[in-house]
Amino acid sequence: MLRVDELTEEQVRALHDEHHMVSPIEQTPAWACYQASIEGREPWGWLGIYEDGQFLAYALAIAYHTHGYTYLNVAHGPCWVNKPDEQRETQAFAALRTFVHSRDKSVVFVRLAAWNASLTSPVLSTIAYDSTVVVDLHGGDEEILRRMSSRGRANVRKALRESPAECADETQRALRGFDEYYGVMVDTAQRDGFTPAPASTYASMLRELGPEHARLYVGRIDGVVSNWCLMTLNDNQAVYYYGCMSTAVRKLRAPDKLFYYAFCDLGRQGYDTLDMMGIGSPFCPQLNTLNQFKTKFAPKITTIAPARDLPVRSHFYAALVQAKALRAKLRTVLRTLKSQAK
Known part of the structure; x- marks a missing residue:
């Protein structure tokens, strides 16, 4: 029989080491501290999953208080032994x-990574993906290049020959001030049609996680920031979390040069892999533009376990699903009316 127990941070560290587990950054004490610094979020607790006394998995749950209700986010978790x-x-x-509802009646649902669809629903918000690209960082610069596709090798070699971008790890510099980096994100958002997070989102992530768990790799052309990517680090694994590029340098191959620089730099520091964090698939066609x-x-x-929602208060959750459908229908009607008015 399976049961869920509350764990302490010390117990989680011991279980992690005992079972030689590799955990995503979102399932670490460092992430719990970082999330505690964000308004409307707080660590809800560490949970252990057991079967007949045998440890199977642990999970860090972060409470999100939003739009008048609370849900738990177990990002990229639970972390399973197998x-x-x-x-x-x-x-x-x-x-x-059962455990969540007995402890906290305010929780409407739990968002977690699910290999199977049983008991869960598609996420109410954000984009969930089930496919990613993981770059092997072993073997040195030439081996990293050799393992790419022929197109990747050609693009990187051309970037190394022709791109004027100068690449570096600027984590420490960014900790002293993020304004010059944020301007590139604003430019990217305007070009690609999305709303950027506040500058404090990126600055606080670097500050709260620290260089042990977060790095900012930057390209500069003539001393001006042209592009950057923010990587998270844990258990010798890196993840590409955020990135942007100035419109003015789109044809100067700065991204290829910067990513190859980051791959090689992290590989030399002993990191095993870098996860490019999500691509498109039949499960998530919205991200198809990232694939090339x-x-x-x-x-x-x-293939990875995508995020899904586990309803805890089923009637409340059903009402949220209905409200989302109504908002989508209203947006369609408004777009139609706007089109007819032209």
Whole structure:
């Protein structure tokens, strides 16, 4: 029989080491501290999943207080000792739902990584993906290049020959002030049609996680920031979290040069892999535009457990789903009326 127990941070560290687990940054004490610094969020607790006394997984749950309700985000978790089959995962989620509801009646749902769809629903918000590109950082600069696709090798070599960008790890410089970096994100958002997070989102992430868990790699042309990418680090794994590029340098191959620089620099420091954090697939066609750039850096696509919602208060959750559908329908009507008025 599966059960869920509350754990201390010390117990999680011991279990992590005992079972030689590799954890995503979002399932670490460092992430809990970082999330505690964000308004409307707070660490809800560490949870352990057991079967007949045998440890199976742990999870860090962060409470999100938003739009008048609360949900828990177990980002890229639970962290399993071994990948669960559908029956075990379903039983674990059922036990988790019972535990959460018994402890905190305000929680409407839990967002977590689910290999199987049982008991869960598609996420209400954000974009969930089930595919990514993981770059192997072993073997040195030439080996990293050799493992790319032929297109990737050609693009990187051309960037090394022709791009005027000078690349560096500017984490320490960014900690002293983020304004010059944020301007590039604003430019990217205007070009690509999205709303950028406040500058404090990126600055506080670097500050709260610290250089041990977050780095900012930057390209500069004639001394001016042309592009940058923010990487998170944990258990010798790196993840590409945020990135942007100035419109003025789009044809100067700065991204290829910067990513190759970051791959090589992290590889020399002993990091094993870099996850490019999500590409498009039949599960998530919204991200298909990322595929051409990201897939050239590795020979294969990696499948992961996508984020899904585990309803805890089912009637409340159903009302949220209905409200989302109504908002979508209203937006469609407004677009139609706007089009007819032209």
